[in-house]
Amino acid sequence: MTFRKNILCIGAGYVGGPTMAMIAYKCPQYKVTVVDIDAERIKQWNSDDLPIYEPGLDEIVKKIRGRNLFFSDDIEKAIREAEIIFVSVNTPVKNYGVGLGMAADLQYWEKTARQIRDVSDSHKIIVEKSTFPVKTAQAMERILTSNSSHVQFDILSNPEFLAEGTAIKDLEYPDRVLIGSRMTESGLKARDELVEIYANWVPMERIVTSNIWSSELSKLVSNAFLAQRITSINSFTAFCEKSGADITEVARAVGMDSRLGPKFLNASIGFGGSCFKKDILNLVYLCRYYGLVEIADYWESVVRINDYQMRRFVLTMLGAMFNTLAGKRLCLFGFAFKANTGDTRESPAIYISRRLIEEKVELVITDPKALANAMNDLKGLEGKISYIEDPYEASANCDAIAVVTEWELYSNLDFKKIYKNMVKPAFIFDGRNILDHEKLFEIGFNVFPIGKPALTHFE
Numbered sequence: 001m002t003f004r005k006n007i008l009c010i011g012a013g014y015v016g017g018p019t020m021a022m023i024a025y026k027c028p029q030y031k032v033t034v035v036d037i038d039a040e041r042i043k044q045w046n047s048d049d050l051p052i053y054e055p056g057l058d059e060i061v062k063k064i065r066g067r068n069l070f071f072s073d074d075i076e077k078a079i080r081e082a083e084i085i086f087v088s089v090n091t092p093v094k095n096y097g098v099g100l101g102m103a104a105d106l107q108y109w110e111k112t113a114r115q116i117r118d119v120s121d122s123h124k125i126i127v128e129k130s131t132f133p134v135k136t137a138q139a140m141e142r143i144l145t146s147n148s149s150h151v152q153f154d155i156l157s158n159p160e161f162l163a164e165g166t167a168i169k170d171l172e173y174p175d176r177v178l179i180g181s182r183m184t185e186s187g188l189k190a191r192d193e194l195v196e197i198y199a200n201w202v203p204m205e206r207i208v209t210s211n212i213w214s215s216e217l218s219k220l221v222s223n224a225f226l227a228q229r230i231t232s233i234n235s236f237t238a239f240c241e242k243s244g245a246d247i248t249e250v251a252r253a254v255g256m257d258s259r260l261g262p263k264f265l266n267a268s269i270g271f272g273g274s275c276f277k278k279d280i281l282n283l284v285y286l287c288r289y290y291g292l293v294e295i296a297d298y299w300e301s302v303v304r305i306n307d308y309q310m311r312r313f314v315l316t317m318l319g320a321m322f323n324t325l326a327g328k329r330l331c332l333f334g335f336a337f338k339a340n341t342g343d344t345r346e347s348p349a350i351y352i353s354r355r356l357i358e359e360k361v362e363l364v365i366t367d368p369k370a371l372a373n374a375m376n377d378l379k380g381l382e383g384k385i386s387y388i389e390d391p392y393e394a395s396a397n398c399d400a401i402a403v404v405t406e407w408e409l410y411s412n413l414d415f416k417k418i419y420k421n422m423v424k425p426a427f428i429f430d431g432r433n434i435l436d437h438e439k440l441f442e443i444g445f446n447v448f449p450i451g452k453p454a455l456t457h458f459e
């Protein structure tokens with residue numbers, strides 16, 4: 001079969017896999033190939049056991065894989081054949097040198113840019129799908145045009161706004177698709193080619209175009225706003241616990257203001273995930289680079305409060321359980337950074353586990369999708385940790401349960417049965433406020449929600 005266009009994505013991760021699956025699913029006229037330097041990951045994409053869990057992803061991939069969606073580790077061949085190349089490699093925070101712990105580590109995209117330059121023998125549109133610092137497109141242009149061949153490249157910025165756990169829905173019905181381009185004749189032509197792809201399923205009024213720097217910055221600003229909103233509500237939880245106010249009631253009242261809206265107002269132990277923290281720190285780094293110290297400090301405080309919230313959760317456990325956790329068995333309900341994903345990158349569970357092990361807790365971890373990643377994250381940690389998928393078995397003989405991930409299954413458990421098998425007094429720390437606290441209290445638990453007065457059986 002001949003295809004109208006060859007589309008390539010470099011980077012077969014949480015973004016590259018699902019986004020390309022959606023493009024291939026909606027556009028059977030295009031051949032979509034996804035490549036990665038990690039050959040094992042490509043093997044998994046070609047197997048029955050995909051490397052990432054996302055509701056609805058399996059069905060789509062299995063329907064179109066081999067039809068117009070292909071996963072390959074032959075990167076050079078795929079680059080040569082492609083007309084449009086999405087770059088979706090990872091952009092973690094630097095863990096060395098200048099910008100340590102703040103700036104984006106750009107070595108992965110730079111290697112990709114050089115490889116594209118060295119292999120290409122025809123015009124290509126390069127699409128930044130990863131979240132890059134502002135002005136990355138310019139650096140990319142400089143690398144791509146720095147050899148003697150006269151191959152022409154057009155760079156577009158098309159940041160991805162999907163959220164893990166709802167990626168397929170977000171990709172199928174996006175709030176918006178943003179495409180930034182150079183305002184030159186060839187830049188605008190490239191932009192229109194990308195618009196044409198999305199127009200296969202996204203209404204035109206949701207496809208937004210802008211200049212390339214606005215597009216790069218919009219992604220960082222979006223994530224900063226989202227993280228800031230979580231931090232804003234969380235910052236009032238300690239206040240509620242001290243004053244007798246209830247954060248859920250406060251959030252409901254605040255969210256009914258149509259200027260604010262009700263979303264993203266659930267109090268919790270704090271945000272995790274691979275993006276929020278790194279994107280804010282990257283923004284902070286850029287602000288400092290431009291000498292915007294006050295702005296940098298403002299956004300950095302969002303991350304600081306988030307760290308405080310995680311610390312506070314552990315201190316609440318310690319205080320509630322008579323200021324010693326040593327030798328006690330504590331079960332974490334959930335390890336993923338949010339529900340409906342197996343992703344544990346920057347999950348609050350990692351920090352909480354480390355701290356609890358320092359306090360000499362015997363830790364039991366349960367999660368329906370993230371146990372393999374959890375084992376990897378806690379590898380080398382010296383202490384007693386077990387990983388048990390069944391929450392009933394996991395919580396048996398424990399002194400306490402801490403809800404870390406808001407998996408729906410935890411709200412539907414038989415807590416009478418769980419209570420019976422626990423050590424008394426039994427404690428529940430609901431880090432996501434997803435359980436029925438009154439009911440748990442009636443069963444006999446001492447209940448510690450977030451941002452609400454605790455319910456205890458002690459005088």
Ligand SMILES: NC(=O)c1ccc[n+]([C@@H]2O[C@H](COP(=O)([O-])OP(=O)(O)OC[C@H]3O[C@@H](n4cnc5c(N)ncnc54)[C@H](O)[C@@H]3O)[C@@H](O)[C@H]2O)c1
Pocket residue numbers: 010011012013014015016035036037038041075088089090091108109111112129130131132160161162163164274275
């Ligand atoms: N995960 C999310 O929810 C999300 C959402 C929006 C945007 N983003 C952004 O998208 C980008 C990718 O994120 P992700 O979560 O998919 O990361 P990921 O780590 O899951 O995937 C990145 C992949 O790129 C591959 N890779 C790295 N260098 C390569 C190279 N030179 N050639 C080929 N493959 C290479 C890695 O092996 C890895 O499989 C990041 O910039 C991230 O900030 C992520």
